[in-house]
Amino acid sequence: MDTEAIRLFVRAAEMLNISAAGRELGMAPAVASAKLAKLEKSLGADLLHRSTRKVALSLEGAEFLPFARELLAQEDAAFAALGKGNLEATGTLRFTAPSTFAQLYIAPILPAFMQRHPKVHLDLRLTDTEFDLIEGSFDLALRYAALPDSSLKARKLADDVLVLCASPAYLEQHGAPPTPEALGQHQLIAFRGLGTTPLVAADGRRGEFDPRTAGSRLTIDDGASQRLATIAGAGISLNALWSVKADLDSGALIRVFPDYQADTRAALWLVYPQSNALTAKVRVFIDFLLEHIGQRPTWLQ
Numbered sequence: 001m002d003t004e005a006i007r008l009f010v011r012a013a014e015m016l017n018i019s020a021a022g023r024e025l026g027m028a029p030a031v032a033s034a035k036l037a038k039l040e041k042s043l044g045a046d047l048l049h050r051s052t053r054k055v056a057l058s059l060e061g062a063e064f065l066p067f068a069r070e071l072l073a074q075e076d077a078a079f080a081a082l083g084k085g086n087l088e089a090t091g092t093l094r095f096t097a098p099s100t101f102a103q104l105y106i107a108p109i110l111p112a113f114m115q116r117h118p119k120v121h122l123d124l125r126l127t128d129t130e131f132d133l134i135e136g137s138f139d140l141a142l143r144y145a146a147l148p149d150s151s152l153k154a155r156k157l158a159d160d161v162l163v164l165c166a167s168p169a170y171l172e173q174h175g176a177p178p179t180p181e182a183l184g185q186h187q188l189i190a191f192r193g194l195g196t197t198p199l200v201a202a203d204g205r206r207g208e209f210d211p212r213t214a215g216s217r218l219t220i221d222d223g224a225s226q227r228l229a230t231i232a233g234a235g236i237s238l239n240a241l242w243s244v245k246a247d248l249d250s251g252a253l254i255r256v257f258p259d260y261q262a263d264t265r266a267a268l269w270l271v272y273p274q275s276n277a278l279t280a281k282v283r284v285f286i287d288f289l290l291e292h293i294g295q296r297p298t299w300l301q
Contacts, residue, residue: 007025189235200263230253
């Protein structure tokens with residue numbers, strides 16, 4: 001199969017412009033159009049719908065696109081393993097990350113990455129919804145847990161801790177619980193999908209955070225909303241330290257049981273398909289995130 005034609009199709013699908021995709025790959029518009037037509041004929045399917053005003057991805061094209069990206073990733077990785085191919089970081093990098101973390105730590109450093117790697121185009125999906133990397137054709141994802149999926153690899157970006165927080169107003173009204181056992185008498189904010197969390201103190205004392213024991217009236221599935229509700233005085237919540245560090249420093253939030261933290265191996269992981277491990281665009285973005293975030297996480301300082 002003509003991988004040059006597949007590369008042209010992928011770029012045309014991303015840009016919705018065959019001529020522009022062809023120019024980017026060094027092809028005249030007529031050559032690019034003919035090459036795509038030949039690919040479609042060999043596949044027996046129209047991948048792109050063309051009109052005088054626009055280009056649109058067909059149903060067959062949408063179904064073929066993730067496999068086309070995977071083929072190109074495999075080819076790039078194979079050449080890179082041999083020290084051949086295009087070692088310069090180029091192309092479109094599809095990356096997904098939780099929106100709150102991205103706003104705080106990734107978005108501010110993107111201009112520096114784009115200046116360092118001018119031939120890489122970033123296509124970001126910043127949401128707390130977790131996408132399937134293969135089906136969604138993502139090159140890289142930031143996750144709060146490494147995935148056991150054997151088709152994926154993971155690289156730790158940074159460690160984190162989970163801490164209990166409440167607003168000064170809440171603690172003034174309800175008082176601070178003296179021990180973890182007293183949490184059952186307080187208003188606890190539950191995060192959907194998170195069950196009982198064990199707590200451990202520096203001296204080995206133990207406890208747990210379980211909103212169900214307090215008859216929690218508030219369940220949230222978005223970290224940013226949980227943080228804002230906690231600041232507003234809705235109750236005590238368990239939060240990633242990276243998300244509340246600034247609020248703790250400013251006094252907008254106060255740590256409940258500062259001697260305790262969640263007894264979990266909390267960490268942020270960069271997760272990617274195995275075939276993409278050696279592609280230049282993925283490698284340089286991982287290195288950049290490790291350099292700017294992972295070496296000295298600001299929330300642990």
